[in-house]
Amino acid sequence: xxxxxxxxxxxxxxxxxxxxxxxxxxxxxxxxxxxxxxxxxxxxxxxxxxxxxxxxxxxxxxxxxxxxxxxxxxxxxxxxxxxxxxxxxxxxxxxxxxxxxxxxxxxxxxxxxxxxxxxxxxxxxxxxxxxxxxxxxxxxxxxxxxxxxxxxxxxxxxxxxxxxxxxxxxxxxxxxxxxxxxxxxxxxxxxxxxxxxxxxxxxxxxxxxxxxxxxxxxxxxxxxx
Amino acid sequence: xxxxxxxxxxxxxxxxxxxxxxxxxxxxxxxxxxxxxxxxxxxxxxxxxxxxxxxxxxxxxxxxxxxxxxxxxxxxxxxxxxxxxxxxxxxxxxxxxxxxxxxxxxxxxxxxxxxxxxxxxxxxxxxxxxxxxxxxxxxxxxxxxxxxxxxxxxxxxxxxxxxxxxxxxxxxxxxxxxxxxxxxxxxxxxxxxxxxxxxxxxxxxxxxxxxxxxxxxxxxxxxxx
DNA sequence: CGGGACTTACTAACTGGTAAGTAAGTGTGG
DNA sequence: CCACACTTACTTACCAGTTAGTAAGTCCCG
Numbered sequence: 001x002x003x004x005x006x007x008x009x010x011x012x013x014x015x016x017x018x019x020x021x022x023x024x025x026x027x028x029x030x031x032x033x034x035x036x037x038x039x040x041x042x043x044x045x046x047x048x049x050x051x052x053x054x055x056x057x058x059x060x061x062x063x064x065x066x067x068x069x070x071x072x073x074x075x076x077x078x079x080x081x082x083x084x085x086x087x088x089x090x091x092x093x094x095x096x097x098x099x100x101x102x103x104x105x106x107x108x109x110x111x112x113x114x115x116x117x118x119x120x121x122x123x124x125x126x127x128x129x130x131x132x133x134x135x136x137x138x139x140x141x142x143x144x145x146x147x148x149x150x151x152x153x154x155x156x157x158x159x160x161x162x163x164x165x166x167x168x169x170x171x172x173x174x175x176x177x178x179x180x181x182x183x184x185x186x187x188x189x190x191x192x193x194x195x196x197x198x199x200x201x202x203x204x205x206x207x208x209x210x211x212x213x214x215x216x217x218x219x220x221x222x223x224x225x
Numbered sequence: 226x227x228x229x230x231x232x233x234x235x236x237x238x239x240x241x242x243x244x245x246x247x248x249x250x251x252x253x254x255x256x257x258x259x260x261x262x263x264x265x266x267x268x269x270x271x272x273x274x275x276x277x278x279x280x281x282x283x284x285x286x287x288x289x290x291x292x293x294x295x296x297x298x299x300x301x302x303x304x305x306x307x308x309x310x311x312x313x314x315x316x317x318x319x320x321x322x323x324x325x326x327x328x329x330x331x332x333x334x335x336x337x338x339x340x341x342x343x344x345x346x347x348x349x350x351x352x353x354x355x356x357x358x359x360x361x362x363x364x365x366x367x368x369x370x371x372x373x374x375x376x377x378x379x380x381x382x383x384x385x386x387x388x389x390x391x392x393x394x395x396x397x398x399x400x401x402x403x404x405x406x407x408x409x410x411x412x413x414x415x416x417x418x419x420x421x422x423x424x425x426x427x428x429x430x431x432x433x434x435x436x437x438x439x440x441x442x443x444x445x446x447x448x449x450x
Numbered sequence: 451c452g453g454g455a456c457t458t459a460c461t462a463a464c465t466g467g468t469a470a471g472t473a474a475g476t477g478t479g480g
Numbered sequence: 481c482c483a484c485a486c487t488t489a490c491t492t493a494c495c496a497g498t499t500a501g502t503a504a505g506t507c508c509c510g
């Protein structure tokens with residue numbers, strides 16, 4: 001990387017700031033294109049003309065379409081994280097408040113919801129390049145939510161008198177999957193028919209229901225099991 | 226068409242039974258292809274070679290790719306309906322038992338689940354030809370589930386003493402959307418990572434949770450609202 | 451003057467769709 | 481029972497458009 005003769009070569013602050021800017025511009029365009037048309041149907045030409053260059057120009061920066069998708073996903077992760085800058089992802093009941101709040105905010109950000117839903121849906125096709133990313137994302141989310149749930153349960157047991165029973169990890173995982181599932185599923189319904197589904201409200205209701213059922217624990221009736 | 230001299234021409238029972246068979250063969254192949262690769266990524270050539278003909282042969286039967294997709298969806302509806310032949314779609318609590326049972330069966334029918342998930346996910350892209358079908362399907366399902374929920378509520382009120390409160394329609398719609406959402410969302414997670422999610426069990430849990438929350442009605446706490 | 455950011459030009463593969471031709475089957479009149 | 485007319489189920493061949501990717505050249509900034 002660095003020139004051997006110069007100990008602190010000026011190239012470490014590597015010249016063209018334009019390059020990083022350009023790349024980000026392309027990433028944003030690609031997010032829009034893949035988000036609205038999907039990865040397969042969205043072409044490099046579509047992306048390129050949104051930033052006013054040719055598709056070969058895009059490939060100059062990213063090498064291949066697959067790599068571009070990868071960087072788009074990575075970029076989303078980066079942006080989402082720095083969005084809650086410093087304040088780490090909340091735990092306990094706060095996590096669920098955060099999820100509901102996100103749903104509420106998302107109801108005004110159709111594009112982002114669509115991008116997420118499209119990519120997630122497309123990822124279950126055979127050999128889709130986004131599948132690993134989506135899978136990993138689900139795994140992480142499930143762990144986070146299960147952990148927050150555990151905290152809520154412990155807290156409640158410590159405070160109230162209702163101790164004596166333990167909630168098995170399997171129940172927490174189940175609840176976590178259900179929370180993620182209902183959020184994603186509602187987004188799809190909402191995208192297709194915004195009049196018919198109140199995204200924020202329904203998400204809140206469903207999460208509360210799952211939360212309550214989990215806290216009620218093993219003694220609850222299981223009429224369907 | 227018919228000869229003017231013959232009042233009831235025998236052509237009303239029109240010859241070739243082979244045609245219908247061939248079409249069905251193609252429809253099944255198309256279901257597999259669109260189900261595994263999606264509508265956009267799945268080509269007519271893929272479909273054609275699964276039945277041992279050329280893509281022009283497929284077009285001879287269906288006219289265009291869009292029409293083929295339409296017939297595939299229609300075909301799914303037809304097959305699904307005649308699957309519960311006679312016994313109409315159940316109401317009340319039986320509907321929820323039916324949904325859970327379906328989830329349990331689906332855990333052994335990966336292909337069908339994938340087809341459904343792929344098409345649903347892809348349908349939220351701009352101008353997708355399957356969007357109307359998916360939207361309509363959601364609308365119908367929501368109505369069915371809300372109706373069944375109403376029956377469960379009424380039944381419970383009539384039997385137990387806990388009368389006096391009414392559950393607004395909005396609450397039922399919310400619950401219905403949530404039920405559909407969680408089923409779809411769990412399918413996607415399960416497809417991507419079958420080890421991590423127990424489809425039947427988690428679906429049962431989530432539906433029970435939503436059911437319980439709805440029945441508990443307005444007096445329940447809404448910690449997140 | 452060097453190198454990065456492109457563009458132009460191209461390729462090879464593939465797309466859905468069309469047109470025309472062929473082989474086989476069906477129905478009918480004699 | 482056969483010949484003719486017609487239909488169906490394709491195939492082959494082709495089209496125009498689009499795709500991702502490559503190679504080579506040009507321009508401009510530092």
